[in-house]
Amino acid sequence: MLRPEGWLLCEEGGQAVSLRQDFGAPSLQRRTQGGGLLRRAIGAGAGRPLEVLDATAGFGTDAYVLAAAGCQVTMCERHPIVATLLLDALHRAHTAGGKLATVAMRMSLRVCDACSVLPDTQFDVVYLDPMFPPRRKVALAKKLARSLWMLAGAGDVAQGGVLLALAQRSARQRVVVKRPPRAPPLPGTSPAHSLAGKLVRFDVYPRR
Secondary structure: OEEOOEEOEEOOOOOEEEOOOOOOOHHHHHHOOOOOHHHHHHOOOOOOOOEEEEOOOOOOHHHHHHHHOOOEEEEEOOOHHHHHHHHHHHHHHHHHOHHHHHHHOOEEEEOOOHHHOHHHOOEEEEEEOOOOOOOOOOOHHHHHHHHHHHHHOOOOHHHHHHHHHHHHHHEEEEEEEEEOOOOOOOOOOOOOEEEEOOOOEEEEEEOO
8 A cells, every 4th residue: 555654565454564664763773783693694894895685685674784784785576565665665765865875775676586686697695584484472573574474475495495506606605594593404505604693593605
């Protein structure tokens, strides 16, 4: 649904399920401060700005964190509704000016399946976030993630393995995969190492 404040994701009857993505939200801005597991896993800030492919962008939250760390981030999102909400968020960030616009300038979106992009391109890092079902008790801050899962469904583990294999051929430096802390790695090559927090784990696959 298009409203004056932007696009909203709504269920039948017009009740909002998920408000718009807002890159200026205080919770997201806090994530851009300090080191952070994601930035450490990617290797952001260790040298020249990295070219990163976020192959499963969703609403672009992780992509924004990486762009705020100086990475040039290309996002792939295949679901047209999710891509529309993400494009709307990018547009509002550009028009807001200041830091939001500076970070958004480092982000670009391709509305497609990453499997069609990976075989013909190379990036320093490829980032994968195969969706997994959210926990039953979910905070308000996680509404976007929950709505994304409800809309697009959880990723298939076998399909994630195929995407990982393609990503390993495309990445110049490494592939990073986001997983639940206790979930097994994606099928295929075992990660060289992992960075784990309470809610998420990042498996790191250096270029072979």
